Amino acid sequence: xxxxxxxxxxxxxIIASKGTLDFxxxxxxxxxxxxxxxxxxxxxFTFYGLPLLLRNYDPKVSPxxxxxxxxxxxxxxxxxxxxxxxxxxxxxxxxxxxxxxxSLMQExxxxxxxxxxxxxxxxxxxxxxxxxxxxxxxxxxxxxKEDFIPECTVGGAATFLEFAGDAxxxxxx
Amino acid sequence: MTEVLQPDRVLDCSGLLCPLPVIRTSKAIxxxxxxxxxxxIATDPGAPADMEAWARQTGNxxxxxxxxxxxxxxxxxxMR
Numbered sequence: 001x002x003x004x005x006x007x008x009x010x011x012x013x014i015i016a017s018k019g020t021l022d023f024x025x026x027x028x029x030x031x032x033x034x035x036x037x038x039x040x041x042x043x044x045f046t047f048y049g050l051p052l053l054l055r056n057y058d059p060k061v062s063p064x065x066x067x068x069x070x071x072x073x074x075x076x077x078x079x080x081x082x083x084x085x086x087x088x089x090x091x092x093x094x095x096x097x098x099x100x101x102x103s104l105m106q107e108x109x110x111x112x113x114x115x116x117x118x119x120x121x122x123x124x125x126x127x128x129x130x131x132x133x134x135x136x137x138x139x140x141x142x143x144x145k146e147d148f149i150p151e152c153t154v155g156g157a158a159t160f161l162e163f164a165g166d167a168x169x170x171x172x173x
Numbered sequence: 174m175t176e177v178l179q180p181d182r183v184l185d186c187s188g189l190l191c192p193l194p195v196i197r198t199s200k201a202i203x204x205x206x207x208x209x210x211x212x213x214i215a216t217d218p219g220a221p222a223d224m225e226a227w228a229r230q231t232g233n234x235x236x237x238x239x240x241x242x243x244x245x246x247x248x249x250x251x252m253r
Binding site for chain 2: 036039112114115120127
């Protein structure tokens with residue numbers, strides 16, 4: 001098989017396998033940035049990463065089972081904001097705690113000047129990033145094609161691998 | 174810089190973090206003609222390294238980068 005044209009733009013291939021708020025960021029940040037640098041970008045959304053392409057996706061995050069996640073408050077005096085709260089796992093397991101952690105993280109990101117996830121997703125779309133929704137995951141978890149944004153293409157492992165086979169950078173998130 | 178550069182457009186990315194300064198710069202420069210100059214102001218501490226990398230990758234010229242009143246200032250010339 002002929003290799004790609006050496007003058008072709010660099011290519012980035014990412015597998016997005018996680019759908020929580022924290023791990024949803026890296027594929028969209030890297031994808032939009034690479035596109036801004038003139039690279040060709042494809043992201044394959046599979047398993048728990050597939051919901052990132054839902055029309056109305058509202059990702060959550062939980063510090064439970066996520067021990068490296070700092071829990072800091074996005075309000076109050078500077079010294080207070082610096083405190084990383086040592087919350088016991090049993091409290092993190094209480095109903096509503098992940099909603100609290102999610103809103104704290106969203107507020108922190110907003111204050112620091114990081115775009116929301118849906119804004120970043122739109123930037124990827126505008127920049128022509130190829131968003132591939134995993135057909136197998138769709139079937140396994142009972143999603144329908146209409147649940148997803150119309151800008152994504154549906155494909156399987158072979159679709160992604162054909163693109164990734166000529167990639168300069170391949171990442172699994 | 175002794176020579177004063179006259180930008181054709183100014184883009185203020187103050188208060189924005191990665192990846193927005195790079196993405197907005199990339200959008201803004203595409204709206205300029207070849208040879209025109211874009212001035213970008215940013216406060217993201219990652220901007221100096223990222224802006225240099227973006228210029229190298231896209232082939233646009235980073236004419237000047239310096240700090241001014243605690244902000245980072247960049248001048249790019251659209252090359253292609």
